[in-house]
Amino acid sequence: MSLAFLLTSLIVVASPGTGVLYTLATALTGGARAAVAASFGCTLGILPAMAAAMVGLAAVLHTSALAFAALKWLGVAYLLYMAWQSLREQGALSVEAGQERAQAGLADARVIAKGFLINILNPKLSIFFLAFLPQFIASDDAHPLARMLELSATFMLMTFVVFVLYGLFAARVRDHVISRPKVMAWLRRAFAGGFALLGAKLAFAER
Template sequence: MGIEFLITSFIIVVSPGTGVVYTLATGLSRGARASVAAAFGCTIGIIPHIAAAIGGLAAILHTSALAFHAFKYVGVAYLLYMAWNALREKGALNVDDDSQEKSLMQVTITAILINILNPKLSIFFLAFLPQFVSATEPQPIIRMLSLSAVFMLMTFVVFVGYGLFAASVRDQVISRPRILTWMRRTFAGAFVALGLKLALADR
């Protein structure tokens, strides 16, 4: 496994995106355990895109404008919903004590959906993985699966780091209502910006 793959993957993983924003928001609002659940969900959400790339479904998204845009706008709508939810007092960034009781499964499912509803991920894997698979590779599928596993592991580790950092400053945020208000607005704005970026994305 080449160092080029590891470096490229790391740059992609640490770059702010919907998964990073959600994991940070979860760490700030619900603490360390929930942030790990969010990181896990974001990682699991990569699997369908890997399967699509390996199975050729990503090529359909790439060549079919209708399929791509239909999938894309579902993702945009979900990001806008996340923005609205972030602004609500009892929404995604609720930091009351009761929020700690929120199901970790619900956090995980939300994180999975955030990553699944992004057609650019499928196209990314369609363009990204083959670059690191030699034309003479005797088992290209196995090679792509092993590279994908490394990418997922790196995603989980980095996202957990993001989430635990956010959780570590949670008490300071909770004790300052004005910071909490601006935090809600910031994350809502981030989800809107990511939604607009996805809406304007070309195949």
């Protein structure tokens, strides 16, 4: 596996985006366990894009304006919904300081599901797999599918690890943040604004 692939993937994964923003927001109010759940959900959201690239569906998304637009606007709508949820003190920012989760398993499942939706509704992810990964597969490779699986699995592992690190850092400062209502209010607005801006960026995205 080339160093160029690892470095490029790290830059892509570590760059602030919807997954990072969601993981940070969840970690600040849900703690370390919620951060891991959010990271896991965002990582799972890569699987459909990976599968689409392998069976050629990503090429359809890349060439079909209607398919791309449909998925894009679903993603925009979901990001705006996340912004609205943040402002209403629900979703990722709804847990109060010291509150214990009576149904931790169910709460984690919801966090994972939201993280999964954030990535699955991003059409750029499928195109990323279509345009990025093939560059690191030799034209004379005897097993291109196996090679793509290897690269995809590496990318997913890097995503999970980087997101967990982001989340654990946020969880460490959680007690200093949630005990200050004014700080929490500003954070809710900041996360809501972040989701809205990312939604706007996706709305203007081209194939």
